[in-house]
Each structure stands twice: as structure tokens, then as C-alpha cells.
Amino acid sequence: METLLLNPSDVVANARMAEVIPALSDAFAAYERGDAQMPAKSYIxxxxxxxxxxxxxxxxxxxxxxxxxxxxxxVHTDNPDEYDLPTVMGTMIYSDPRNAFPLSVMDGTSLTRIRTGAAAAVATDHLAVADARSLGIVGAGVQSYTQLEGIAEIRPIEEVVVSDIDEAAVARFIERYEDDFDVRAGSIAEAAACDVLSTVTPVEEPIVPRSALGEHTHVNAMGADAAGKHEHEDETLLDAKLVIDDFSQTTHSGEINVPWSAGVLSEDDIYGELGEIVVGDRPGREPGDGITLFDSTGLAIQDVATAHVVYEHARENDNGYPFELVDTRIR
Incomplete structure (x- = not known):
């Protein structure tokens, strides 16, 4: 038996967003039903x-x-300047549950970008207005691309407003999508006024004011993935229909972690987990809803579900580099 090595281009080629989104929906449902195991994310x-x-x-x-x-x-913030390496790098080991054989070792960095966009799409599908046509993005880094690609799969997005202090990053984003969308640079306030807003920044002080959000904006708060990170004002979190991906992770390192630790936010302020909505135990957007907000920390079940899609298509397409990682002669 051979293990399949998949580089970044292999992962991107085989992670079809239209299939990753339902795979992630299946993963949220399995987790909610108790058909998944996901130990807490551990940090060194x-x-x-x-x-x-x-x-x-x-x-x-x-x-x-x-x-x-x-x-x-x-996450090594000095990497780009000191080592000419990405801030975030990941490696995924995808295994056969029946016998633990490592089916694939694949690039986890591209995988993370894709599954993060797909997670936002699942949340948007359940929480945004049905005819959402405008998308605001705050943060024009690598995560911004899959936010647009994922959300555009499930809503008829026409207008995109992107905001970032890095003008070159905004220019690259616009150049990438200007043939497919009405995309332009704008302020944070202009982005926040859209039907859907995705924030993908590493900030530790809120940068999106509550007053800037549209009356029915759905927010995907994707940037906070460690303690201390905080993109949105506490007032927004208190006013919104607040949906989280996982209680233990969001209270530790999600968008809600700072006001939660300060006692500003409590369990009563959390509407529920996305999995509860996916399986139908709680309704998603309802007619009287105003602002909705999805607090995403990124779950391991999302990585595994995306890796499943990638691996199956890579095998079909004869992509990757098979190699012998396990000595099957040893019993």
C-alpha cells in the first residue's frame, strides 16, 4: 500500500468548493449528532x-x-520578514479509520484556506438573507479569496467591497475577481454595510463598528483563532443572533473570547452552534432577524471533511506522488 503525497496545487485542483461545502455541512451534522470525535485543539x-x-x-x-x-x-508572525516563509503553514495526515493506514499526506495550508471559505458558506447559507447580493470583506489576505469563492457558491453575489490597509493586497484581490464581480476597494464601513460581511484579520482591538453594519447584515467573523483576538465591537456580539462553531474553542480563542473572559458576554447571549442549525434542531435566519454573526474558530472536522474530498478526487484524477511511508512487512 502506498501513501499519496499531495502538494498545494494538487489540493487546490481537487478541493472543488461546490463539493467541499456540503462535505462540511455533513461534518457539522455528524458532530452535532455525536458521530464525530474531535479532541480540543492543543497549542504549543x-x-x-x-x-x-x-x-x-x-x-x-x-x-x-x-x-x-x-x-x-x-502561526509564526515573523516568518515573512525573517525567513521568507508564510505566517501559517499546515500539514494534513489523512488516514483510513478502519486500519489507521496514512492514505495521504497533503498540504494543509491550502486545505485550511478552502475549508475556511466553505465554513463561511455553510453559515451564510443558513443565516444570510436569501437574496444577498453584496459581500464585504475586511482583510485582503489569502483567506479573503476563498471567502468570496465559497459564499458566491450559495448566494447570488454581484457586488464585492474589499477593505485593507495594504493597498497592494486590495489591488491583487480586485485584479483576480474583476472579470466575474463588480469588485472595488472601500472603507470598513462600506464593507460592513453589505448583505454579507466576512472579516479575516488578526487584530486584537475591534475594527468593525456596530453602527456600520447593515440592518440585516450577516457577519462571518473568521479572523479570531487565538486568545486575545477580537474584530467586532462587543455591542455587535450582544445585538446579533450569535452562532458559534464550537463552545470550547470559541470561548477560548474565537471572536467572543475577549468579552467572554471579561464577563461581558455569557452563555445566554449565544444562540447556538452551527451544527444545531444544520441538523434542524434550531432555525437559522428567521423573518424578524436583524444582524446575524457566525463566530468561526476552524474545526478539525472541517479539515478532515475537506481532506476526504481532496483525496477521493486526487485518486480519480491520478494526481499526487505515491510513496511508501509504511513498511507493510512489519506485523
């Missing part, structure tokens, strides 16, 4: 390098398919 803090490692294992049984894996990912 390395303050001397201004970075950390994170391990994210999961198993899920989605009914028609099951999968298991673990992602080893880092």
Missing part, C-alpha cells in the same frame, strides 16, 4: 519565536463516508 506556544504550533485531530462518520486525520499547523 513559542514566545521566543513569536509563534505557536497547533494540533487538530478528528474522526467523523457522515453516513455515506467516514474519515479521520490530523492537521499540524503553525
Amino acid at each position: 506556544d513559542l514566545p521566543r519565536y513569536d509563534g505557536d504550533f497547533r494540533s487538530m485531530p478528528a474522526y467523523l462518520d457522515a453516513g455515506e463516508w467516514e474519515a479521520a486525520g490530523i492537521k499540524w499547523v503553525n
Whole structure:
């Protein structure tokens, strides 16, 4: 038996967003039903390098398919300047639950971008107005691209407003999508007024004012993935129909972690988890709803579900590099 090595281009080629989105929906449903195992994300803090490692294992049984894996990912903020490396890098090991054989070792960085966009799409599908046509994006880094690509799969997005202090990043984003959308640069307030808003920044002080949000804006708060990060004003979190991906992760390192730790936000302020909405235990957007907000920290079940889609298509397309990782002669 051979393990399939999949590089970034292999992952991107085989992670079809139209299939990753329902796979993630299946993963949220499996987790809610109790058909998934996902130990808490563990951190190794390395303050001397201004970075950390994170391990994210999961198993899920989605009914028609099951999968298991673990992602080893880092955040080292000095990497671009000091080492000419990305701030975030990840490696995914995708395994056969029946016998633990490592079916694939694949690029986890591209995988993370794609599954993050797909998670926003699942939330948007349940929480945004049905005819949402405008999308605001705050933060024009690598995550912004899959936010648009994922959300445009499930809503008829026509207008896109992107905001970032890095004008070059905004220009690159506009150049990438100007043939497909009415895309332009704008202020944070202009982005926040759209039907859907995705924020993908690493800030630790809120930058999106409550007053800027549209009356029925759905917000995907995607940037906070560690303690201390905080993109939105507390007033927004208190006013919104607040949906989270996982209670333990969001209270520790999600958008709500700062006001939660300060006692500003309590369990009574949380509407529910996305999985509850996916399986129908709670309604998503209802006629009287105003602002809705999805607090996403990124779950290991999302990585495993995306890896499942990637691996199956890579095999079909004869992509990747098979190699012998396991000595099957040893019993």
C-alpha cells in the first residue's frame, strides 16, 4: 500500500468548493449528532519565536463516508520578514479509520484556506438573507479569496467591497475577481454595510463598528483563532443572533473570547452552534432577524471533511506522488 503525497496545487485542483461545502455541512451534522470525535485543539506556544504550533485531530462518520486525520499547523508572525516563509503553514495526515493506514499526506495550508471559505458558506447559507447580493470583506489576505469563492457558491453575489490597509493586497484581490464581480476597494464601513460581511484579520482591538453594519447584515467573523483576538465591537456580539462553531474553542480563542473572559458576554447571549442549525434542531435566519454573526474558530472536522474530498478526487484524477511511508512487512 502506498501513501499519496499531495502538494498545494494538487489540493487546490481537487478541493472543488461546490463539493467541499456540503462535505462540511455533513461534518457539522455528524458532530452535532455525536458521530464525530474531535479532541480540543492543543497549542504549543513559542514566545521566543513569536509563534505557536497547533494540533487538530478528528474522526467523523457522515453516513455515506467516514474519515479521520490530523492537521499540524503553525502561526509564526515573523516568518515573512525573517525567513521568507508564510505566517501559517499546515500539514494534513489523512488516514483510513478502519486500519489507521496514512492514505495521504497533503498540504494543509491550502486545505485550511478552502475549508475556511466553505465554513463561511455553510453559515451564510443558513443565516444570510436569501437574496444577498453584496459581500464585504475586511482583510485582503489569502483567506479573503476563498471567502468570496465559497459564499458566491450559495448566494447570488454581484457586488464585492474589499477593505485593507495594504493597498497592494486590495489591488491583487480586485485584479483576480474583476472579470466575474463588480469588485472595488472601500472603507470598513462600506464593507460592513453589505448583505454579507466576512472579516479575516488578526487584530486584537475591534475594527468593525456596530453602527456600520447593515440592518440585516450577516457577519462571518473568521479572523479570531487565538486568545486575545477580537474584530467586532462587543455591542455587535450582544445585538446579533450569535452562532458559534464550537463552545470550547470559541470561548477560548474565537471572536467572543475577549468579552467572554471579561464577563461581558455569557452563555445566554449565544444562540447556538452551527451544527444545531444544520441538523434542524434550531432555525437559522428567521423573518424578524436583524444582524446575524457566525463566530468561526476552524474545526478539525472541517479539515478532515475537506481532506476526504481532496483525496477521493486526487485518486480519480491520478494526481499526487505515491510513496511508501509504511513498511507493510512489519506485523
